[in-house]
Amino acid sequence: MITDYLRPTSISEAFETLTELGPAGRLVGGGTELAIHPPADVSTLIDLSAAGLRFIEADETFIHVGATSTLTDMLEYARCATSWSGVVHTMLRQVASPLHRNAATIGGHLARGRLSDVVPTLMAVDATVLFFDGEHRSVPIVDFYADNLKRNTIVVTGVRIPLDDGEAAFRKFARTTYDLATLNTAVGIRRTGEEVTWARIVVGERPTLGMPLPEASELLVGKPLTSDSIARASQVARDTVDVRSDPRGSAEYRRHLAEVLVRRCLSEIAGEEVFA
């Protein structure tokens, strides 16, 4: 039962409050399931909206997104629609509905991690998560979930997306247009001339957290994107992805979808006509 609602005015104040309260405190970004179904042990909501974290700005090397920026803020930010083939914009349009994107914050999404189209996409564009645990820190998003970070004990302050010539694609496969993904895939690559110099293939909603697939990604590096390399990487993605069954789809189906969707992402980046 929620008995207190706090609104700290700085990141450090938010962190101190969170530390003091322990499991009884929970950060709130925007609208949230916490408001309706708070865990039994949570008694205090800590609203970050006054902590000065609602901004999106770009310098020469990064887009910086503050944690309480909404998904709509990001969707409407022009550079999200141009950098990395506009993949962040493309993805966000498929997330839930405007009603949710207007309230949901990027920080809340990152802290939760699962049930997300956002996290796999940010992994594919080589993003970095910024957080505060007494000090300001940053960690590549792929490590943010891999590490044994206690995400409920820190304050996620934002995310940063590199601005370079990276290219990317995203596919969401869902039962309906207004559902969580049965599976999603996001692929980012960097090329010098024709040659792929960096690649990251990520599969999300398996149905768990977004999972980068290094073995499949490595196959692409050091050569141009060809239908052959695309096919091989997709097959390895299928063989190496970790999937489970749930009511949205069986593990077997998810494994199959991973191959098809990774292939479609890569084909799109390669400039082929994909149709789907």
Next chain:
Amino acid sequence: MRFTVNDQVFDIDVDPGASLLDLLRRLGFYGVKNGCDNGDCGACAVLVDARSVTSCDYPARAAEGKRIVTVEGLAPSGSLHPLQAAFLDTGAVQCGFCTPGMLISAVELLEHNPDPSESEVREALRGNLCRCTGYTKPVEAIQLAAARMREVDHD
């Protein structure tokens, strides 16, 4: 806590666990509907600082200092907002339970996009579940209202 609903200023104590939906209905804004209490159906949509959100999963206390608009605030008493009129003219209202939420989503859409395509209208309504209409006529209504509003703007 201080906030406004439909330009009316409130300065009252608000339960830290309350949702904005509960608060608004307690204040008599019954046009805000509870269809699922889970952020899924959109019947409870209101504008918070000109952005449509589901009020059932929006903490009431997060509305501190904000301007809230409910369906009751769309048009002065006795008149209709062009969207409301168009919903009636096209037969877009059946049971009417999802209508307030749809109108709120549509207000925000037309604020940003005065001439939306059919698919843009459908995208804007995605979070407003309707079981009666199949969406055909609500979509038509919003485009009709947009056309009428553009005409007025031109005059």
Next chain:
Amino acid sequence: MTDQFNVVGQSERRVDGYALVTGKPVYAGDLDLPGMLHVAVLGSPHPHARIVDIDTSEAEELDGVAIVLTHQNTPATRYTTAGQGFPEPSPYDTRMFDTKVRFVGDRVAAVAAETIDIAREALSLIKVSYEPLHPVLSIDEALADRAPIIHDEDDASGIWDAEHNIAGAVEANVGDVDGALQTAYASVEFTGETQYAQHAPIEPHVSVAYLDDNGRLVLYTSTQVPFHVRRIMAQVLGIPVRQIRVIKPRIGGGFGVKQEVLIEDLVGLVTLRTGRPSRLELTRAEEFYASRTRHPMRVTVRLGAGADGMLQAIDMQALENTGAYGAHNLTVVSNTGSKTLPLYNKAPNVRFSGRGIYTNLPVGGAYRGYGATQGYFPLEVAMDMLAEQLGMDAVELRRKNHIRVGETSPIFEELGEGRKGVPQTLGSSSLDQCINIGAERIGWADKRGKRHREGPWVHGVGMSIHMQGSGIPAIDMAAATIKLNDDGSINLLIGATDLGTGSDTVLGQIAAEVLGVGLSEVIVLSSDTDVTPFDTGAYASSTTYVSGNAVRRAAEAVKNQIFDVASAMLKTDPESLHLEDGRAIADDGRSVTLSEVALRSLYGADQFQIGATASFVGDVSPPPFLASFAEVRIDVETGKLEIVNYVAAADCGTAINPRLAEGQVEGAIANGIGYALMEEMRFDKYGRMRNPDFGRYKIPASTDMPPLEVILVDSYEETGPMGAKSIAEIGINAPIPTLANAIYDAIGVRLTHPPFTSEKIWRALQNS
């Protein structure tokens, strides 16, 4: 035909539209009374168990709790929750609170408290000791040898064969089906198994009760059947009907689920016992598993035909899962045959058998389509299979065999709703035009069998045709009261229940048409059992036809009274008068206004209230018709299906309000597309629903709906009001067979179990 009318045939704004679009507090849940108690219900965690003991002492002691109800302190009357005509054709197998629970979510106790939070907390303090029984979670388990008996109580009545878990059974037989199938030139068989689904009105069930100044119980409730609610409340609570007043305000959608008394008894009893107002609103989860669902069915259809494509025999066998209680089981499964088989009246040999089977799963009830949905799937797929076997176009096969004006079907008489039906000859149909228009708009001739490809997408087209009915003939009755006011305005009082369909507007238009006034002159009130005359309610596609005819008759009677007064005023014969633009006008052009007529009748000479009440029961149930066509494309790599285009051409006779009529078809098709492609209540091995929210149980969103073209093709039904037939249900029957047939056209696979999800299509492609 409609150009003869002034108000009928116009897409008038809804009479309740202003209140709805401005967010006025017009729904039952908006009624907030001082001192109101909030009621919460404890549902069973077990699918099948005996209640050994309930200890409510801690709950009762909790601060703010007013009363706790269990089987220990509530009436033990057996009844049915089904809101049907009396005596109901559903078994009396339900108690307010029973000593046995029969599905997860079945009522165990209820608490009324100062707030809903306190009520819910109190539920958690109730200690129940259960003796779990073996659960029966499918039709096959229920029919197996030595299956547990779900209704072993000795005080139930109306159950067909409780020992074998058969709630109801119905048979009809015309000719020699087996013989005809054996000798037929071509024959096919198909079994389709439809799934559990829920109506999902956006407004969940909600009721508010209070005592009026004279101690009578008043209920504001979201119901489709206010008069049935009053009758069943009296029966369950053991109080006279005269002590109860049921008011139906605006309703946030029903689709059948509110044709049932599910919560009114609880608020009624709480208020009677405490003297305080009380309110109960189901949560969305309770709405899913603890209200009512569509009855899942396994239906097998066998068809036999000659080489010319003329049907020789139709055999339909339906097994219906009615869940834990038998509400509507017999009538729904009857409709599976009675609303489908007469469509193909050329077959001389027809047989139907239906069984309603108890299981320990949520309870089936009335749901738009009412059994026809479950029957049309296998029937219309079998017709496609037959066409293929005969090498005949699927549209052509249907043209050869469907019923036409002036024809009849023996099934009309052999099979009604849980009993014999009534004979009828078809008086109106534009089905042929509907088929032609639909085929042309979808591009049938160009696309069928062509399997056009683009990348991984393969296209296909499919179709199906349908009929339904207009009310339950010789059973369901409607009445309407009309009176004329001083200013020439008209009160229309109807028991007919607008649950969001716009029927107040449609019925107002009928009254306005007869009385020669604009719709704005008609003040429509529905429904209040103290004020409005009897009407069985909004179900079975009855309102436009049955209630509409009652309104027409009442208006005709009022018209004659107006003529009597006006003829005295104008000193002319009543026969020389007609009504137009709010005036009674004589042949010679002299006229008086309706206001002048009313003022004379109320204040002038020979005073009386101009007004009349009239009733109507249908002798027949004229069917609306529908031809449904869809083009789909399937991504053969993933199994994803997209509807490229959907065309539905419908015949509802005269469309009293064309936009509202279109809206009924559009909404029903959308609901049917949901049922065909995405909707399914899923259960775990303990009978618990796994997806009781809109996050997991998907209904179509705006972006899920394909381009949908609905075309109304007028006919004129002589027995209907201004030629009208009802239209609300028929559309929902179409998407499953239409899409199943389109899927087959695209990829050559016959799917048997909706919803046709991507994964199912992908698996079918893997196996083919």
